[in-house]
Amino acid sequence: MLANVHNTLAWQAEKRGVTVAIDAEDGLPPVIGDGDELTQVFLNLVDNAIKYGDAEGTVSVEARQVAEAQAAGWMAGKDGAVAVSVVDRGAGIPREHLPRLTERFYRVDKARSRELGGTGLGLAIVKHIVNRHRGALAIDSTPGEGSTFTVYLQPAPVAEDAALKAAAQPAGDTASGRADEPSEIPVTKS
Numbered sequence: 001m002l003a004n005v006h007n008t009l010a011w012q013a014e015k016r017g018v019t020v021a022i023d024a025e026d027g028l029p030p031v032i033g034d035g036d037e038l039t040q041v042f043l044n045l046v047d048n049a050i051k052y053g054d055a056e057g058t059v060s061v062e063a064r065q066v067a068e069a070q071a072a073g074w075m076a077g078k079d080g081a082v083a084v085s086v087v088d089r090g091a092g093i094p095r096e097h098l099p100r101l102t103e104r105f106y107r108v109d110k111a112r113s114r115e116l117g118g119t120g121l122g123l124a125i126v127k128h129i130v131n132r133h134r135g136a137l138a139i140d141s142t143p144g145e146g147s148t149f150t151v152y153l154q155p156a157p158v159a160e161d162a163a164l165k166a167a168a169q170p171a172g173d174t175a176s177g178r179a180d181e182p183s184e185i186p187v188t189k190s
């Protein structure tokens with residue numbers, strides 16, 4: 001999916017001389033969600049990083065699993081979270097703007113944003129989709145250094161949990177596709 005985002009924005013990045021680097025940790029668990037909507041989230045964030053980041057600079061997209069994650073009013077569940085950060089080395093965003101950044105039509109520098117194109121809706125949409133996925137968006141920015149937008153998403157239940165649930169189901173409910181799974185799954189009854 002991130003590669004897809006990369007391809008879609010390749011032309012735009014090239015125009016500004018920006019390199020987009022994607023770095024996804026090995027063995028990331030799948031996340032629960034709508035692929036099209038999540039693609040929109042990262043399209044918006046990478047688009048912003050290209051637009052408002054440094055021309056001729058690098059935008060990094062880093063995906064990793066974290067054991068604990070906290071964002072305003074949100075905390076990861078017991079399986080932790082998949083965190084995807086979009087990092088740019090642009091002008092950054094003065095702190096006083098951060099709380100309002102995801103409001104519809106909110107722009108830090110209206111003239112500059114108008115010149116760069118865009119609707120001012122991108123981050124509002126990002127926030128909406130991330131909320132619908134019961135995830136979180138964290139914005140971290142230092143004026144003069146750049147910005148990091150991190151999306152936290154719920155990982156799909158780990159295989160062990162799924163196996164325990166499958167084992168707990170009445171035998172008749174077991175899908176035939178599971179026949180190749182080991183039959184001696186240890187089941188702990190509580």
Ligand SMILES: Nc1ncnc2c1ncn2[C@@H]1O[C@H](COP(=O)(O)OP(=O)(O)O)[C@@H](O)[C@H]1O
Pocket residue numbers: 044048049052053088090091092093101106107108109113117118119120121122123124147
């Ligand atoms: N990576 C970033 N660096 C600096 N400012 C940003 C960044 N991303 C978003 N912004 C600021 O947040 C505003 C809102 O972003 P967004 O909702 O995507 O609207 P748009 O990109 O259409 O202007 C932008 O106009 C810009 O001022």
Ligand SMILES: [Mg+2]
Pocket residue numbers: 044047048118119120122123
């Ligand atoms: Mg935008």
